[in-house]
Amino acid sequence: MNIELNGKIYEVEPGQTILEAARSHGVYIPTLCYHAKTGGVGKCRVCVVEVEGMRGIVTACTVQVGEDMKIVTESPSLRKHRKMVVDLLLSAGHHDCLSCAQCGNCELQDVAYSLGLTHPSFPQPERKPEDLSSEFLVFDETKCIQCGRCIQGDNCTVINDTLGFAYRGADTKVSFDHDLPIGSSSCVQCGECVQLCPTGALTDKKARGLGRNWELEKVNTTCPYCGVGCQMTLHVDRKQNRIVRVTGREDAFNEGMLCVKGRYGYDFPSSPKRLTHPMIRKNGVLEQVSWEEALDYTATRIKEIVDRDGPDVFSAFGSGRITNENNYAIQKFTRAVIGTNNVDHCART
Amino acid sequence: MNIERIASISTLENIRDKARASSPENGKSEEQEAVLLCAGGGCIASGAYAFKEALQSALNSQGLADKVTIIETGCLGPCAQGPVCVIGRDKTYYQGLQPTDAEELVSSHLKGNQIVERLTWKGEGEKPVPVLADIEFFKRQTKIVLRNCGRIVPTSLQDYIAHDGYAGLAKALTSMTPEQVIDEVRISGLRGRGGAGFPTHIKWTFTRNSEDPQKYILCNADEGDPGAYMDRSVLEGDPHSIVEGMALGAYAIGSSKGYVYVRAEYPLAIERLQIAIDAARQAGLLGKRILDTDFCFDVEIRMGSGAFVCGEETALINSIEGKRGEPRPRPPFPAVKGLWQKPSCLNNVETFANIPAIIHRGGAWYAGMGTEKSKGTKVFALAGAINVSGLVEVPIGAKLREIIYDIGGGIKGGGVFKAAQMGGPSGGCIPAAHLDVGLDYETLQSLGAIMGSGGMIVMDEHSCMVDVARFFLEFTQDESCGKCVPCREGTKRMQAILTKICAGEASMEDLDLLEDLASTVKSTSLCGLGQTAPNPVLSTLMHFRDEYVEHITDRKCRAHVCPALVQFNINDNCTGCTLCARRCPVQAISGEKKEKHVIDQSLCIKCGACLLACKFEAVDKQ
Structure with a gap:
C-alpha cells in the first residue's frame, strides 16, 4: 500500500501505524511515550501529525495507515504544539541534564533539543527526594513524564503487577504497589522499567557516577x-x-x-x-597447575575409582549456566563412557 | 408487586387501557382525587417528604384519607420553587410548600374547591396563575424527553404503559426490521444529546455494520457538568423510557446486552432505574424472547465512582471494564472496538429518552420540531441569576431570549443580562448581543459555546468573566485524568495564569501565553475533556477580551468579584454604630463609637461582611 508522507510517496505495510511506517522509511517523528514493545498509547501527544480528511491533528502512534493517506509530519503549527507540549513536560519536573545519569541517552533531551527548547517556560514545582530504598533501582519522580512505558513493561511483559499509576490529573504518579518505597514493594528489580524509561526517572543504582x-x-x-x-x-x-x-x-x-x-x-x-586457572590440592594446599595436568589428573582418578568400585559410584551434575549442548555432552559422557544413569542438574525441578 | 408477563401486544394494550382508566394524572375516578407531589431529587431536598407527611395527616384528620391519594411523581421542572405539587383533576399547581401549608391546602382546595392563592405561581404584577397550563414557564415548553416526568409514578410499569410506554418497542419488534428502526431515527434527525450532537442513526448504523456476534449498547448517565441534571431527572422521573429506548437501540444494532453507567452520586436515580429494570424483566419486556419475538435483551446498571472524565465514552468503557477511568485513543471507535473490545454503541440518557417517542409517533413527527440541521427538542438546566431556575425543554432553535425571559422569568432582581454560559466546563459564554440567536448545534459552536448537555448558567453584571473562566478551568484541571500531557499539565498552567490575572498580577505576555496554551490543549489533547477544556477561556476572550485587559492593565474587576482587585471603604454615611467592626472577622475595622470608622486595607480579606452588615449604605465596594 502507498501513502504520501510530506509530499513523497512511500510503500508501507497495511496495519502499520503512521509512526511505524514513517520510521521504516527513516522519516523522523518525535515521540516520548511510544516504544516498539509497549506500543502506541497516545499519551505524550508529541507525535502529532496532520492527515488529510481526518478531523484536527492525530497521533502518529495510534492511527493506522490507509491507502493513499496524505500525511504531513512537519508544519509550523505542529512544531508549535510539540514545542508547547515538551515545554510543559520540562516545566513539570527537574530535568537536570548536567547531572542526570541518562544524559546523552534520554529521549526527552533529544526531543527538546530537536525542537530548540532551551529552558522551561513555566515555574517548576518543588524538588522531591529520589527513592533510593532498593538495591538496584533509583526512582526520581521529578524526572518522570508519566509515559507509562515502565508500567506497561511491568504489567504486560514481566507480569509482575508492581507498577501502576496512582492519583489523578496533575498529581498522577508512577507508584510501586500502593505508593510504597521501591525497597518495601513487591518489585523484584528485574530492571525492565529502567530499560524502558525514556528519561532519567528510573536509573540503575549501581552505575551512578561511574561513567557517562x-x-x-x-x-x-x-x-x-x-x-x-x-x-x-x-x-x-x-x-x-x-x-x-x-x-x-x-x-x-x-x-x-x-x-x-x-x-x-x-x-x-x-x-x-x-577462579582464573586450574588448581590441584597437594598436601592440603591448593596449587596452580596447567590445564594438561589438571585434566590428566581428573581422568586418571575417575578411571581408577570407576574401575575399582563400579560405575554407579560416579555421578555428574550439569548446570543451568551452561548451554544445552554442554549439558547434553555431560549426560552422554556419564551414560555412554562411564556407564551410569547418575545424572542431575541444578534446574531439574 | 406481582407483575404478569406481557407476552403479546394485545396483553400490552389491555394493560394500557386498564391503566389509563385509573391514571393518577386525572384523579383515579370521579370520586377519587390525586395530589401529584414532585418527588424529584430537588423537591425531596427542599422538604417534599416532610410536606407529604403533613398532607397525609391533614387528609386523615379532615376525613379525606380514602378520597385523596398522594402520588409521588418525577420532576416537574421549576426545581428552585420546590416542593411543588399538582392537584390531579383541575391541574392546579402549588409551589414552595411547607408542612404548615398542608391543613389549609386540604381544607380550602380539596374540601372547599377554593384555590390557595398565596401558594400558586405568580405571573406579571404578582398576579396568581393557578392552573398549570396557563403558567408561562410550562406553557412555552414542548416536552418529549420529559413527557412523563411529573405525570406518572416513576416506579410504576402500568403507569408508564398507560402513557404509551413500550408501545414503540412493541411496534418495532412486531412490524419493523432493525434497519427500519434505524431509518426512522434517521428521518427524525435525532442527534446525540450528550453534547457533541453526532447523528444517532449514523452511530447505530456503524455499530450494526460491525460484524460480531456480541455487541453492547451503553447508556451514558454519568452526568457531570456543574449545574446540569436533566439525565438525573429523566432517570428519577421516567426510568422506563431509558429501558425502552435502550431495548430499541439494542434491537436496531443487534445487541443483546446493555449497561447503564450511572454516577454513584445519583442514588435515587439508581434506585428507581433498578426498580424499572426489575419490573420490565418480570413483565418479560427484558430478558429472553421479548413480546414473544426472537429478540432477547437485558440491562445492567454500573455505577461510576465520581470521575467527570468517565462521561467520555472510552473512559466510561474502561471504567465498566474495571480499569482506571482514562480515555482510549480513537480510532478504533467504540462502534468497532468498544466494551471488552466488542462493537459498542453509547448514547446519552436524553438521547435514549427520545427514542420510544420517535418510534411510536414516527420520525417525521419528531423532525417537525427544531431547525433544519437540528431536530426535536432539547432540555436545558437553567441556573444562575434567573428568576425561575429549573429544567426546561424547548424545540431546538428556540431563542436564548425566549428561554431566559419568557420561560425563566428574566434576570433576578431586575438585573441586566450579561452572558449565558452554555455547555458547562466544555462550553462557552454567549453575550447579550446574541440573545436573539436560535440555539442549535451549529450556531452555538460558531459563537464559541456548545450545546453540551444543556447546562445554562445565566449571568448578570455581578459576574466577572475572567473569574468564570477561572472557575471552569479549576474544575477541568481537577477532573483531568492525567493520561495525556496537554490536558494534565496544560490546564494546570492555564488555571495558574487565570488565577494570576484575577489577582491583578499578570502581564500582557501572560495573556499571550494563555492563548498559546489554550490552542495547544484544544488541538492536541487526547479526549473531549481536554479538547474542550479551553473553551470557557477562548469564548470569554472572544466576547469579553476587554475585561481580561482591564484586570491586567488597570487592575480593575468591573464586576467587583476578584478579591484582590476590590477595595472596601467606609464613606461619610457612617454613623459609628460599630456593627461592621463587630462583624469583621479579622478586626480590620476601627473607629470610636458614633464616629466614622475606617478599614485597614492591609488587614482586610475582602469578605464583604461589613457591606452586608451596614444599615446606612456607608460601605462602598470599589
Missing part, C-alpha cells in the same frame, strides 16, 4: 547465568577495566528483558575470589 553513556564501550554478549541465553550489552569502562552497567538487547529474542541476576549481577568477572 558516551564514554562507555558497548559490548554485546550472552548472559552467562542460565541456558536461556538472553542477549545483553555490557557498558564497559575500558580504562578502569570495569563493567558499569548492563542493558538487554531489544533487537534480540529476549526483547531487552533480563532478570535481576543478568542485569545487576555483573560483579563476578572482576571479583578477586574468581
Whole structure:
C-alpha cells in the first residue's frame, strides 16, 4: 500500500501505524511515550501529525495507515504544539541534564533539543527526594513524564503487577504497589522499567557516577547465568577495566528483558575470589597447575575409582549456566563412557 | 408487586387501557382525587417528604384519607420553587410548600374547591396563575424527553404503559426490521444529546455494520457538568423510557446486552432505574424472547465512582471494564472496538429518552420540531441569576431570549443580562448581543459555546468573566485524568495564569501565553475533556477580551468579584454604630463609637461582611 508522507510517496505495510511506517522509511517523528514493545498509547501527544480528511491533528502512534493517506509530519503549527507540549513536560519536573545519569541517552533531551527548547517556560514545582530504598533501582519522580512505558513493561511483559499509576490529573504518579518505597514493594528489580524509561526517572543504582553513556564501550554478549541465553550489552569502562552497567538487547529474542541476576549481577568477572586457572590440592594446599595436568589428573582418578568400585559410584551434575549442548555432552559422557544413569542438574525441578 | 408477563401486544394494550382508566394524572375516578407531589431529587431536598407527611395527616384528620391519594411523581421542572405539587383533576399547581401549608391546602382546595392563592405561581404584577397550563414557564415548553416526568409514578410499569410506554418497542419488534428502526431515527434527525450532537442513526448504523456476534449498547448517565441534571431527572422521573429506548437501540444494532453507567452520586436515580429494570424483566419486556419475538435483551446498571472524565465514552468503557477511568485513543471507535473490545454503541440518557417517542409517533413527527440541521427538542438546566431556575425543554432553535425571559422569568432582581454560559466546563459564554440567536448545534459552536448537555448558567453584571473562566478551568484541571500531557499539565498552567490575572498580577505576555496554551490543549489533547477544556477561556476572550485587559492593565474587576482587585471603604454615611467592626472577622475595622470608622486595607480579606452588615449604605465596594 502507498501513502504520501510530506509530499513523497512511500510503500508501507497495511496495519502499520503512521509512526511505524514513517520510521521504516527513516522519516523522523518525535515521540516520548511510544516504544516498539509497549506500543502506541497516545499519551505524550508529541507525535502529532496532520492527515488529510481526518478531523484536527492525530497521533502518529495510534492511527493506522490507509491507502493513499496524505500525511504531513512537519508544519509550523505542529512544531508549535510539540514545542508547547515538551515545554510543559520540562516545566513539570527537574530535568537536570548536567547531572542526570541518562544524559546523552534520554529521549526527552533529544526531543527538546530537536525542537530548540532551551529552558522551561513555566515555574517548576518543588524538588522531591529520589527513592533510593532498593538495591538496584533509583526512582526520581521529578524526572518522570508519566509515559507509562515502565508500567506497561511491568504489567504486560514481566507480569509482575508492581507498577501502576496512582492519583489523578496533575498529581498522577508512577507508584510501586500502593505508593510504597521501591525497597518495601513487591518489585523484584528485574530492571525492565529502567530499560524502558525514556528519561532519567528510573536509573540503575549501581552505575551512578561511574561513567557517562558516551564514554562507555558497548559490548554485546550472552548472559552467562542460565541456558536461556538472553542477549545483553555490557557498558564497559575500558580504562578502569570495569563493567558499569548492563542493558538487554531489544533487537534480540529476549526483547531487552533480563532478570535481576543478568542485569545487576555483573560483579563476578572482576571479583578477586574468581577462579582464573586450574588448581590441584597437594598436601592440603591448593596449587596452580596447567590445564594438561589438571585434566590428566581428573581422568586418571575417575578411571581408577570407576574401575575399582563400579560405575554407579560416579555421578555428574550439569548446570543451568551452561548451554544445552554442554549439558547434553555431560549426560552422554556419564551414560555412554562411564556407564551410569547418575545424572542431575541444578534446574531439574 | 406481582407483575404478569406481557407476552403479546394485545396483553400490552389491555394493560394500557386498564391503566389509563385509573391514571393518577386525572384523579383515579370521579370520586377519587390525586395530589401529584414532585418527588424529584430537588423537591425531596427542599422538604417534599416532610410536606407529604403533613398532607397525609391533614387528609386523615379532615376525613379525606380514602378520597385523596398522594402520588409521588418525577420532576416537574421549576426545581428552585420546590416542593411543588399538582392537584390531579383541575391541574392546579402549588409551589414552595411547607408542612404548615398542608391543613389549609386540604381544607380550602380539596374540601372547599377554593384555590390557595398565596401558594400558586405568580405571573406579571404578582398576579396568581393557578392552573398549570396557563403558567408561562410550562406553557412555552414542548416536552418529549420529559413527557412523563411529573405525570406518572416513576416506579410504576402500568403507569408508564398507560402513557404509551413500550408501545414503540412493541411496534418495532412486531412490524419493523432493525434497519427500519434505524431509518426512522434517521428521518427524525435525532442527534446525540450528550453534547457533541453526532447523528444517532449514523452511530447505530456503524455499530450494526460491525460484524460480531456480541455487541453492547451503553447508556451514558454519568452526568457531570456543574449545574446540569436533566439525565438525573429523566432517570428519577421516567426510568422506563431509558429501558425502552435502550431495548430499541439494542434491537436496531443487534445487541443483546446493555449497561447503564450511572454516577454513584445519583442514588435515587439508581434506585428507581433498578426498580424499572426489575419490573420490565418480570413483565418479560427484558430478558429472553421479548413480546414473544426472537429478540432477547437485558440491562445492567454500573455505577461510576465520581470521575467527570468517565462521561467520555472510552473512559466510561474502561471504567465498566474495571480499569482506571482514562480515555482510549480513537480510532478504533467504540462502534468497532468498544466494551471488552466488542462493537459498542453509547448514547446519552436524553438521547435514549427520545427514542420510544420517535418510534411510536414516527420520525417525521419528531423532525417537525427544531431547525433544519437540528431536530426535536432539547432540555436545558437553567441556573444562575434567573428568576425561575429549573429544567426546561424547548424545540431546538428556540431563542436564548425566549428561554431566559419568557420561560425563566428574566434576570433576578431586575438585573441586566450579561452572558449565558452554555455547555458547562466544555462550553462557552454567549453575550447579550446574541440573545436573539436560535440555539442549535451549529450556531452555538460558531459563537464559541456548545450545546453540551444543556447546562445554562445565566449571568448578570455581578459576574466577572475572567473569574468564570477561572472557575471552569479549576474544575477541568481537577477532573483531568492525567493520561495525556496537554490536558494534565496544560490546564494546570492555564488555571495558574487565570488565577494570576484575577489577582491583578499578570502581564500582557501572560495573556499571550494563555492563548498559546489554550490552542495547544484544544488541538492536541487526547479526549473531549481536554479538547474542550479551553473553551470557557477562548469564548470569554472572544466576547469579553476587554475585561481580561482591564484586570491586567488597570487592575480593575468591573464586576467587583476578584478579591484582590476590590477595595472596601467606609464613606461619610457612617454613623459609628460599630456593627461592621463587630462583624469583621479579622478586626480590620476601627473607629470610636458614633464616629466614622475606617478599614485597614492591609488587614482586610475582602469578605464583604461589613457591606452586608451596614444599615446606612456607608460601605462602598470599589
